Amino acid sequence: xxxxxxxxxxxxxxxxxxxxxxxxxxxxxxxxxxxxxxxxxxxxxxxxxxxxxxxxxxxxxxxxxxxxxxxxxxxxxxxxxxxxxxxxxxxxxxxxxxxxxxxxxxxxxxxxxxxxxxxxxxxxxxxxxxxxxxxxxxxxxxxxxxxxxxxxxxxxxxxxxxxxxxxxxxxxxxxxxxxxxxxxxxxxxxxxxxxxxxxxxxxxxxxxxxxxxxxxxxxxxxxxxxxxxxxxxxxxxxxxxxxxxxxxxxxxxxxxxxxxxxxxxxxxxxxxxxxxxxxxxxxxxxxxxxxxxxxxxxxxxxxxxxxxxxxx
Amino acid sequence: xxxxxxxxxxxxxxxxxxxxxxxxxxxxxxxxxxxxxxxxxxxxxxxxxxxxxxxxxxxxxxxxxxxxxxxxxxxxxxxxxxxxxxxxxxxxxxxxxxxxxxxxxxxxxxxxxxxxxxxxxxxxxxxxxxxxxxxxxxxxxxxxxxxxxxxxxxxxxxxxxxxxxxxxxxxxxxxxxxxxxxxxxxxxxxxxxxxxxxxxxxxxxxxxxxxxxxxxxxxxxxxxxxxxxxxxxxxxxxxxxxxxxxxxxxxxxxxxxxxxxxxxxxxxxxxxxxxxxxxxxxxxxxxxxxxxxxxxxxxxxxxxxxxxxxxxxxxxxxxxxxx
Amino acid sequence: xxxxxxxxxxxxxxxxxxxxxxxxxxxxxxxxxxxxxxxxxxxxxxxxxxxxxxxxxxxxxxxxxxxxxxxxxxxxxxxxxxxxxxxxxxxxxxxxxxxxxxxxxxxxxxxxxxxxxxxxxxxxxxxxxxxxxxxxxxxxxxxxxxxxxxxxxxxxxxxxxxxxxxxxxxxxxxxxxxxxxxxxxxxxxxxxxxxxxxxxxxxxxxxxxxxxxxxxxxxxxxxxxxxxxxxxxxxxxxxxxxxxxxxxxxxxxxxxxxxxxxxxxxxxxxxxxxxxxxxxxxxxxxxxxxxxxxxxxxxxxxxxxxxxxxx
Numbered sequence: 022x023x024x025x026x027x028x029x030x031x032x033x034x035x036x037x038x039x040x041x042x043x044x045x046x047x048x049x050x051x052x053x054x055x056x057x058x059x060x061x062x063x064x065x066x067x068x069x070x071x072x073x074x075x076x077x078x079x080x081x082x083x084x085x086x087x088x089x090x091x092x093x094x095x096x097x098x099x100x101x102x103x104x105x106x107x108x109x110x111x112x113x114x115x116x117x118x119x120x121x122x123x124x125x126x127x128x129x130x131x132x133x134x135x136x137x138x139x140x141x142x143x144x145x146x147x148x149x150x151x152x153x154x155x156x157x158x159x160x161x162x163x164x165x166x167x168x169x170x171x172x173x174x175x176x177x178x179x180x181x182x183x184x185x186x187x188x189x190x191x192x193x194x195x196x197x198x199x200x201x202x203x204x205x206x207x208x209x210x211x212x213x214x215x216x217x218x219x220x221x222x223x224x225x226x227x228x229x230x231x232x233x234x235x236x237x238x239x240x241x242x243x244x245x246x247x248x249x250x251x252x253x254x255x256x257x258x259x260x261x262x263x264x265x266x267x268x269x270x271x272x273x274x275x276x277x278x279x280x281x282x283x284x285x286x287x288x289x290x291x292x293x294x295x296x297x298x299x300x301x302x303x304x305x306x307x308x309x310x311x312x313x314x315x316x317x318x319x320x321x322x323x324x325x326x327x328x329x330x331x332x333x
Numbered sequence: 334x335x336x337x338x339x340x341x342x343x344x345x346x347x348x349x350x351x352x353x354x355x356x357x358x359x360x361x362x363x364x365x366x367x368x369x370x371x372x373x374x375x376x377x378x379x380x381x382x383x384x385x386x387x388x389x390x391x392x393x394x395x396x397x398x399x400x401x402x403x404x405x406x407x408x409x410x411x412x413x414x415x416x417x418x419x420x421x422x423x424x425x426x427x428x429x430x431x432x433x434x435x436x437x438x439x440x441x442x443x444x445x446x447x448x449x450x451x452x453x454x455x456x457x458x459x460x461x462x463x464x465x466x467x468x469x470x471x472x473x474x475x476x477x478x479x480x481x482x483x484x485x486x487x488x489x490x491x492x493x494x495x496x497x498x499x500x501x502x503x504x505x506x507x508x509x510x511x512x513x514x515x516x517x518x519x520x521x522x523x524x525x526x527x528x529x530x531x532x533x534x535x536x537x538x539x540x541x542x543x544x545x546x547x548x549x550x551x552x553x554x555x556x557x558x559x560x561x562x563x564x565x566x567x568x569x570x571x572x573x574x575x576x577x578x579x580x581x582x583x584x585x586x587x588x589x590x591x592x593x594x595x596x597x598x599x600x601x602x603x604x605x606x607x608x609x610x611x612x613x614x615x616x617x618x619x620x621x622x623x624x625x626x627x628x629x630x631x632x633x634x635x636x637x638x639x640x641x642x643x644x645x646x647x648x649x650x651x652x653x654x655x656x
Numbered sequence: 657x658x659x660x661x662x663x664x665x666x667x668x669x670x671x672x673x674x675x676x677x678x679x680x681x682x683x684x685x686x687x688x689x690x691x692x693x694x695x696x697x698x699x700x701x702x703x704x705x706x707x708x709x710x711x712x713x714x715x716x717x718x719x720x721x722x723x724x725x726x727x728x729x730x731x732x733x734x735x736x737x738x739x740x741x742x743x744x745x746x747x748x749x750x751x752x753x754x755x756x757x758x759x760x761x762x763x764x765x766x767x768x769x770x771x772x773x774x775x776x777x778x779x780x781x782x783x784x785x786x787x788x789x790x791x792x793x794x795x796x797x798x799x800x801x802x803x804x805x806x807x808x809x810x811x812x813x814x815x816x817x818x819x820x821x822x823x824x825x826x827x828x829x830x831x832x833x834x835x836x837x838x839x840x841x842x843x844x845x846x847x848x849x850x851x852x853x854x855x856x857x858x859x860x861x862x863x864x865x866x867x868x869x870x871x872x873x874x875x876x877x878x879x880x881x882x883x884x885x886x887x888x889x890x891x892x893x894x895x896x897x898x899x900x901x902x903x904x905x906x907x908x909x910x911x912x913x914x915x916x917x918x919x920x921x922x923x924x925x926x927x928x929x930x931x932x933x934x935x936x937x938x939x940x941x942x943x944x945x946x947x948x949x950x951x952x953x954x955x956x957x958x959x960x961x962x963x964x965x966x967x
């Protein structure tokens with residue numbers, strides 16, 4: 022049958038064959054063109070590009086800004102001692118909070134926490150998720166069964182409660198929070214990586230590596246992980262905002278970062294107390310947090326469209 | 334005789350991110366009552382899309398131009414509401430993949446009877462009784478019990494029988510069978526073909542049989558049209574076409590169909606790949622794969638013309654200019 | 657069908673046991689006891705306190721005891737609300753939380769499904785884009801931002817108008833007191849459900865069986881409602897599992913913002929006060945709820961997809 026010049030199928034109502042054809046071929050011919058292609062598609066996505074620029078600017082401002090702001094985040098302006106409107110002469114460009122601390126300095130410090138938690142906790146999730154997922158997918162059999170059943174069970178557990186228990190038990194330690202959040206977010210990552218690994222596992226080049234005597238660990242590291250990269254990049258971009266959201270949630274409840282340090286979630290909680298007098302103290306950190314989350318989501322969606330053309 | 338379904342200068346194109354792709358170009362076909370027309374071609378040759386256009390079932394990015402007339406009613410210009418009075422009632426379609434073409438969460442009986450209830454306004458009991466009769470007519474064993482089953486409880490062959498039964502519910506004038514046997518086991522294929530043969534004999538409907546399998550056409554069809562890259566390249570009676578094909582592509586297709594009657598050393602194949610619709614070759618679309626190609630084929634497109642034998646072909650080659 | 661369901665049930669029970677055990681031992685890992693305060697208590701008082709709460713027993717005995725009490729519905733005494741047992745606190749808070757949660761879920765389904773279906777049927781139209789932009793906003797902006805903002809708008813800026821709504825307190829469940837918390841809790845759900853419905857309905861409308869239904873000449877309305885809708889609802893039902901988790905964490909936020917005496921707020925207070933038994937009780941209750949909802953989801957699958965019934 023394989024000699025016959027006709028293949029069947031593809032005559033369904035959704036004739037979508039023609040346009041993807043050329044792209045697939047290009048990707049087959051030259052490996053790199055896939056990434057170049059993706060980058061081109063990403064550049065064409067205006068929402069994603071604007072989001073990327075906004076995020077970079079925000080991160081730079083949060084980490085460099087505090088040097089330029091005349092007040093530090095914990096310094097109390099004894100001349101004010103209350104939530105005051107912006108006062109350029111005194112150097113309070115966004116005004117002060119209810120204790121007379123500079124709001125801009127505090128928002129910048131909160132931003133540092135958000136970006137840090139976004140990167141660190143996502144890294145934790147990334148390492149665990151990719152390791153578990155690639156192992157399960159590649160080893161298959163009972164290892165896969167046990168790992169994935171474990172993931173299933175974890176999904177059915179309200180993990181937020183456990184994060185909070187951890188925060189209670191071990192005190193509200195800054196770094197522990199990163200770890201705890203990372204430990205929750207790896208589940209979906211592991212599932213995605215496993216699925217991707219399973220489809221890759223039986224491709225010819227993996228067979229070739231196995232046939233030429235590569236060790237299991239070597240094959241995972243050298244062949245599977247690089248090929249899973251696209252999906253992982255997309256998912257990482259979408260995990261970062263979730264992690265930032267989790268941290269803000271904890272801090273909002275008073276279970277996250279502890280005074281005098283602050284975070285956007287904590288600032289929103291403080292602002293909510295003061296909103297009757299100074300809505301500014303609520304709205305400014307809320308806008309910062311929402312903008313960041315929006316940008317990460319737009320960027321993630323853009324990357325997904327760019328790296329995973331079959332999804333369109 | 335007048336044709337029940339007449340397709341006139343039909344073109345179908347699809348809007349894609351990389352520009353429009355024309356899947357069907359300038360196709361004219363007709364079928365008469367009681368006649369079976371076989372439409373043959375590779376996947377992507379436009380044979381299915383031709384009749385998807387007739388049913389108003391093109392994908393959303395597709396547009397059709399030309400005329401398709403069902404007994405004088407122009408299907409292409411009809412709106413969805415008008416089409417719905419015709420689809421299922423006067424023109425019905427049997428699809429390729431019976432495994433996915435039935436609604437998974439509805440019982441078989443309801444999927445049959447809803448056609449009658451919609452078009453003829455019968456009540457539920459009558460609908461159920463007629464559904465049962467129809468299941469008997471397509472030789473489904475234990476039909477009574479099957480009425481209350483879900484599609485996944487039936488085998489592929491039984492599901493295709495159900496699909497045929499659905500198409501027959503209103504005894505339509507035109508039945509379009511799009512690769513009705515492709516997804517089935519070989520033994521089941523033969524049974525389904527027998528059933529279609531029976532339908533043809535008893536019903537007097539016009540049947541269009543879309544397939545890539547020339548063997549299926551030989552057994553069932555009266556006339557055959559061959560499509561390549563969106564155009565009809567040859568048309569004629571089954572007897573003539575199989576005995577003496579006039580287009581090199583048809584010749585190639587016949588050569589690569591395994592036959593039990595003739596002893597062959599190896600199966601012939603047509604060299605090359607089906608063309609990419611986005612970048613069709615100049616001149617005759619088939620010329621890069623044609624064994625008889627000459628200069629004119631590369632620059633000029635041959636039109637479908639009648640040959641002295643009464644067949645039609647779109648080809649410049651007439652045996653003499655070979656080489 | 658029953659085999660299918662009982663198999664699910666047999667997975668559910670060990671899951672619950674794992675949750676209880678993990679919560680119990682995590683709590684006992686804590687450096688320092690629940691009665692550690694800034695000024696240390698005299699040793700004999702501390703010993704009395706520990707004895708009163710059974711903390712002087714060996715760990716395994718405490719664990720067995722706790723499990724035994726749990727089976728009788730006894731979550732033990734609260735460490736901080738001295739006059740109440742955890743069971744009493746949960747008994748007070750749970751009805752409030754469950755009412756708000758159910759109302760939010762109901763509202764989300766009522767608004768989210770039609771919104772998503774409309775977007776799917778008018779794919780790529782202005783209405784579609786508008787609905788999906790709103791949905792994206794609902795997902796991205798967390799409810800601890802939306803809550804205070806709603807309170808700001810309806811409680812303060814519109815205070816003098818007919819749109820004014822109470823922003824704090826339960827007031828024995830008076831309707832105006834419920835409106836803002838329920839809307840705030842429902843917003844992200846509406847957004848998620850609308851997005852899931854849209855994606856799933858678009859996919860279903862492309863299936864072969866919908867094509868068959870259209871070829872039968874059925875009106876489009878019937879094609880959608882009879883042939884496409886049920887399958888399109890499967891992902892929405894699947895989402896109800898994660899949604900419960902979401903609802904529980906959401907209740908912590910809205911009960912804190914709007915000052916409602918539900919279990920979410922008890923949990924947050926318990927966590928801030930290191931009230932171990934209270935925190936554990938709520939965690940176990942939450943886990944049971946999630947597991948129960950997942951069982952319900954499994955049942956719903958069987959209804960939506962006949963294949964499951966015969967698995």
